[in-house]
Amino acid sequence: MKTVYKLSDRILIIIVGFATIFVLSSIFVLRDSIISVLILGAILYILSFFASYFISRNFSKRIMALTFKVQEMAAGNLSMRLKHNSKDEIGYLSNSINELMGRLQTGVAQDVSKHRQLNKAKTDFVAIASHQLRTPLSIIKWYVDYLICEDAGEINPEQKKYLKEVYRSNERLIELVNALLDVSRIDVGTFSIDPESTDIIERAEAAIKVLSREIENKKINLIKKYDKFPLLNLDPRLTKMVFQNILSNAVKYTPEAGIVKIVIKKIERDIFIKISDSGCGIPREEQPKMFSKMFRGLNAKKIESIGTGLGLYIVKAIVEKSGGKIWFHSPSLELLLAPGKNDSDIPLDKRNQGTTINITIPLKGMKRRAGTKKLTSIS
Amino acid sequence: MSKPKILIVEDELSLVEALNRKFSQAGFEILEANDGEIGLKTALKEKPDVVMLDILMPKMDGIEAMKQIRQDKKWGKRVPIIMLTNVNDSTTVSEAANYQVFDFLIKTDWRLDDIVDLVKSKL
Numbered sequence: 455m456k457t458v459y460k461l462s463d464r465i466l467i468i469i470v471g472f473a474t475i476f477v478l479s480s481i482f483v484l485r486d487s488i489i490s491v492l493i494l495g496a497i498l499y500i501l502s503f504f505a506s507y508f509i510s511r512n513f514s515k516r517i518m519a520l521t522f523k524v525q526e527m528a529a530g531n532l533s534m535r536l537k538h539n540s541k542d543e544i545g546y547l548s549n550s551i552n553e554l555m556g557r558l559q560t561g562v563a564q565d566v567s568k569h570r571q572l573n574k575a576k577t578d579f580v581a582i583a584s585h586q587l588r589t590p591l592s593i594i595k596w597y598v599d600y601l602i603c604e605d606a607g608e609i610n611p612e613q614k615k616y617l618k619e620v621y622r623s624n625e626r627l628i629e630l631v632n633a634l635l636d637v638s639r640i641d642v643g644t645f646s647i648d649p650e651s652t653d654i655i656e657r658a659e660a661a662i663k664v665l666s667r668e669i670e671n672k673k674i675n676l677i678k679k680y681d682k683f684p685l686l687n688l689d690p691r692l693t694k695m696v697f698q699n700i701l702s703n704a705v706k707y708t709p710e711a712g713i714v715k716i717v718i719k720k721i722e723r724d725i726f727i728k729i730s731d732s733g734c735g736i737p738r739e740e741q742p743k744m745f746s747k748m749f750r751g752l753n754a755k756k757i758e759s760i761g762t763g764l765g766l767y768i769v770k771a772i773v774e775k776s777g778g779k780i781w782f783h784s785p786s787l788e789l790l791l792a793p794g795k796n797d798s799d800i801p802l803d804k805r806n807q808g809t810t811i812n813i814t815i816p817l818k819g820m821k822r823r824a825g826t827k828k829l830t831s832i833s
Numbered sequence: 834m835s836k837p838k839i840l841i842v843e844d845e846l847s848l849v850e851a852l853n854r855k856f857s858q859a860g861f862e863i864l865e866a867n868d869g870e871i872g873l874k875t876a877l878k879e880k881p882d883v884v885m886l887d888i889l890m891p892k893m894d895g896i897e898a899m900k901q902i903r904q905d906k907k908w909g910k911r912v913p914i915i916m917l918t919n920v921n922d923s924t925t926v927s928e929a930a931n932y933q934v935f936d937f938l939i940k941t942d943w944r945l946d947d948i949v950d951l952v953k954s955k956l
């Protein structure tokens with residue numbers, strides 16, 4: 455072990471030094487005058503006091519400086535090293551800390567680089583998927599559209615019908631690729647939330663507009679109940695995406711002439727959104743999986759074979775990352791108790807049970823979230 | 834009025850053909866380029882009324898081509914540029930916005946007729 459100049463040793467040396475001066479001068483120089491001895495004693499006492507005070511004050515200062523540096527390391531600056539040129543305890547401690555940080559850094563570096571590699575692989579997948587899958591999808595889309603519009607010559611009704619099937623399936627594929635891209639953006643954590651002044655009711659209406667044809671075709675009774683809202687700090691695209699995903703489920707799984715109800719109101723410090731439907735509901739045993747990736751209810755699959763099972767997963771991520779909450783009930787109390795619902799000739803367990811999805815978003819707006827990717831499955 | 838001139842810069846030949854036919858039918862004069870470098874050269878030489886750019890292309894990507902077109906003081910500064918691509922991470926979109934892109938379209942989201950309408954609205 456190297457020689458260490460300890461604090462206690464230094465103070466001891468000073469005290470012993472002064473004591474020796476005192477004893478020697480008392481015996482040999484001042485032996486006749488007790489007063490002189492006392493004065494000298496007092497002076498030396500004060501001197502040694504100041505000397506110890508300054509030494510320890512300096513020591514404390516260096517310890518504090520060291521503490522700040524260690525805190526900086528603890529905060530994540532692993533590449534920082536302590537500079538020192540003293541041979542005392544602090545120098546010794548600094549050395550050990552440097553050594554510790556060196557080891558820690560190598561260990562962490564391995565973990566971080568593994569993590570980075572994995573993340574990069576995922577992001578690369580997103581980029582490759584978006585380009586490689588979308589290019590052939592757009593070729594199919596454009597050429598089939600070309601044929602259907604009869605720009606390349608007349609086709610007979612049967613051919614047209616089949617081509618429309620191709621077109622529809624292709625649109626499903628496009629939708630699936632878009633949803634998968636969003637999911638991967640959510641999982642990699644690179645999607646962004648950009649709140650700006652937004653009219654929430656207008657956003658809900660925009661989502662309803664997209665579904666208006668299906669609502670009309672199925673003669674669904676759409677009930678709307680909106681409070682008045684000032685402009686709120688929301689991400690307009692994501693807000694529409696939330697409405698559209700939930701409403702499209704509601705419309706899809708509600709039978710003809712069923713009810714879909716949308717309520718947007720203010721409750722304390724939240725915007726409260728409630729979307730209920732008189733659709734097939736979610737079987738109790740499947741409810742825990744409701745928000746997981748690729749989940750589709752068994753009864754839902756029977757009604758509509760099309761569906762990615764990604765919509766609610768995306769909605770949940772958007773709502774929760776922007777500071778809100780989402781939960782649901784099925785059967786839906788909202789519509790079971792609704793007046794005018796008269797299907798008493800159907801046994802209770804065969805009836806459509808309905809679903810209610812509840813969402814709250816803070817009135818002060820969505821939390822901003824810097825990210826490199828936007829979610830795009832709904833434009 | 835003479836035919837409006839559109840430059841289509843796109844490396845996927847079947848997409849070029851589809852675009853070409855639609856725009857010809859709509860009464861456009863078409864210029865084609867299959868990579869960014871040729872696209873840039875053609876653009877500066879022919880000075881079309883509209884430029885349609887893909888992003889991922891050999892030799893020079895669409896963003897770089899757009900950047901260089903914008904450096905042209907007279908024609909290039911003002912010509913409407915439409916990105917027609919399948920890459921849409923927001924860094925690319927915001928980069929494109931820096932060079933006054935007129936619109937940023939994702940191929941799979943757009944029907945050909947709607948693209949033609951959009952381009953016409955810009956003339």
